[in-house]
Amino acid sequence: MRDKLTEFFYKLNRKDFLDGKYKDYAGLDNPLPIGYGQTISQPSLVLQMTRELELEKTHKVLEIGTGSGYQTAFLAEFSGEVYTVERIAELSNKAKSRIEGLGYKNVHFKIGDGSYGWSEYAPYDRIIVTAAAGRIPDALIDQLKTGGKMILPVGESDLQELVRVIKKDDGRIDKEYLTLVRFVELVGEYGWGGNPR
Numbered sequence: 001m002r003d004k005l006t007e008f009f010y011k012l013n014r015k016d017f018l019d020g021k022y023k024d025y026a027g028l029d030n031p032l033p034i035g036y037g038q039t040i041s042q043p044s045l046v047l048q049m050t051r052e053l054e055l056e057k058t059h060k061v062l063e064i065g066t067g068s069g070y071q072t073a074f075l076a077e078f079s080g081e082v083y084t085v086e087r088i089a090e091l092s093n094k095a096k097s098r099i100e101g102l103g104y105k106n107v108h109f110k111i112g113d114g115s116y117g118w119s120e121y122a123p124y125d126r127i128i129v130t131a132a133a134g135r136i137p138d139a140l141i142d143q144l145k146t147g148g149k150m151i152l153p154v155g156e157s158d159l160q161e162l163v164r165v166i167k168k169d170d171g172r173i174d175k176e177y178l179t180l181v182r183f184v185e186l187v188g189e190y191g192w193g194g195n196p197r
């Protein structure tokens, strides 16, 4: 039997998050270009990351890397409030009109550098980063609730590990490596082009 997440996965049309000729490829389980050198992830990975988050309707969720808004729709459907940060204004604005067009009223959009999170609404029950960092941004650990969970790709430019972080009572974190992935860069201090580490 399909669970609610799988049902939603089949109901949500990835075409709505793509432009022009790429709409024709929406059904493929591949990353696809969304402009500005960025990509929408393959659907199976969006499903896996959403599942890992174990979202609840009471959750406040922070997403870094709004992109097309496709992953945002899953967060909006299964959590309480979603705060999503994107550095490219055109992508953020397009994602906002798509998400609002689907009827979601629980998503808050910010244009800016998500490496520093969104402190105004912290702490968050869940954090998801859909661009790859060289190391886990400190601000995101700070903005995660105790007992909260964060999913993010960490590694080098050509390959990263998807990491699950759980913040423990003493403020320290537990890390678990889930699978190998390839995301576009989290631009800024924490990207692989950033400061030496």
Ligand code: SAH
Residues within 6 Å of the ligand: 034, 038, 039, 040, 041, 064, 065, 066, 067, 068, 069, 070, 071, 072, 085, 086, 087, 088, 091, 112, 113, 114, 115, 130, 131, 184, 185, 186, 187, 188
């Ligand atoms: N989840 C998205 C995937 C977007 S790709 C989707 O479903 O379509 C990653 C996105 O992260 C890109 O749009 C890129 O512009 C954005 N990004 C990269 N570095 C960022 C940063 N420091 N702050 C905010 N967004 C960033």
